[in-house]
Amino acid sequence: AQKITQTQPGMFVQEKEAVTLDCTYDTSDPSYGLFWYKQPSSGEMIFLIYQGSYDQQNATEGRYSLNFQKARKSANLVISASQLGDSAMYFCAMREAPSYGQNFVFGPGTRLSVLP
Amino acid sequence: DAGITQSPRYKITETGRQVTLMCHQTWSHSYMFWYRQDLGHGLRLIYYSAAADITDKGEVPDGYVVSRSKTENFPLTLESATRSQTSVYFCASTRLAAYNEQFFGPGTRLTVL
Numbered sequence: 001a002q003k004i005t006q007t008q009p010g011m012f013v014q015e016k017e018a019v020t021l022d023c024t025y026d027t028s029d030p031s032y033g034l035f036w037y038k039q040p041s042s043g044e045m046i047f048l049i050y051q052g053s054y055d056q057q058n059a060t061e062g063r064y065s066l067n068f069q070k071a072r073k074s075a076n077l078v079i080s081a082s083q084l085g086d087s088a089m090y091f092c093a094m095r096e097a098p099s100y101g102q103n104f105v106f107g108p109g110t111r112l113s114v115l116p
Numbered sequence: 117d118a119g120i121t122q123s124p125r126y127k128i129t130e131t132g133r134q135v136t137l138m139c140h141q142t143w144s145h146s147y148m149f150w151y152r153q154d155l156g157h158g159l160r161l162i163y164y165s166a167a168a169d170i171t172d173k174g175e176v177p178d179g180y181v182v183s184r185s186k187t188e189n190f191p192l193t194l195e196s197a198t199r200s201q202t203s204v205y206f207c208a209s210t211r212l213a214a215y216n217e218q219f220f221g222p223g224t225r226l227t228v229l
Contacts, residue, residue: 033215045206045220052215091158093218104149104210104218108158 003027004092004107011112013082020067021077021110023092032096034075036066039089039109048090051075082114119143122207122221130229135194137224139207147210148190149174149218150182152203159206165190197228 005024013019025034036048051059051066059066067076079086092107120141129135139148150162161174163182171182179201181193190209194201204225208218 035217037220043204043223045208045218047217047219050215050217104161104164106151106159108156 003105004094006092006107006110008110011110012115013112014115015084016081018078018080019082019112021090021112023075023077023107025073025075025094027094027096029096032094035093035095036077037091037093039091041088049077084114084116087112087114120207120209120219120221122224124224125222126225128227128229129197131198132196135197135226137192137205139190139192139221141188141209143209144187145209145211147212148184149208150190150192151206151208152176153206154203162192199228202226202228
């Protein structure tokens with residue numbers, strides 16, 4: 001079974017608007033971490049933001065915020081004021097305790113295109 | 117400079133040949149990983165290592181061999197390359213705690229003819 005689901009293969013957003021990229025996850029472990037990575041066309045994987053399962057507040061990092069709804073097992077990434085440079089693939093990932101090595105799984109990704 | 121590096125960045129080989137992809141990190145991270153990235157599959161874990169001399173299989177280990185004699189190095193070997201192993205390979209490393217993100221190398225694009 002898929003542990004990380006990203007239901008939007010592709011998304012379009014107008015420059016300067018906000019966009020939400022969906023991520024749902026599946027785990028029975030109470031301790032886990034959720035991550036978002038960006039992969040531009042150049043290919044590197046860039047870490048964006050982290051949310052812990054015990055964190056009370058939603059994580060924020062500059063224009064990125066994570067809408068964490070624990071009961072629904074969703075961890076959506078919100079990008080505010082989109083820029084052309086935000087066009088990239090975005091991956092949601094989860095790391096579960098206690099087997100931190102193997103249990104670091106990625107979703108299939110969402111390709112975001114920012115339109116001028 | 118500190119970081120995680122991979123070599124070569126690009127490799128073309130022929131079916132049946134042995135190929136080794138190198139990965140080196142300077143942070144002394146305990147965990148290291150090898151992923152392959154293919155269209156429609158995202159990132160799939162091949163092998164990971166929790167420490168020197170400790171390795172374990174991931175989701176797609178068949179046809180690959182790893183070793184980790186030193187903490188900083190984690191080479192991936194394709195013993196007899198097949199066309200289905202044409203992919204982009206990423207090495208990553210991380211510390212132990214759940215909140216530690218993975219740091220990725222730049223990737224190696226491997227083509228098997």
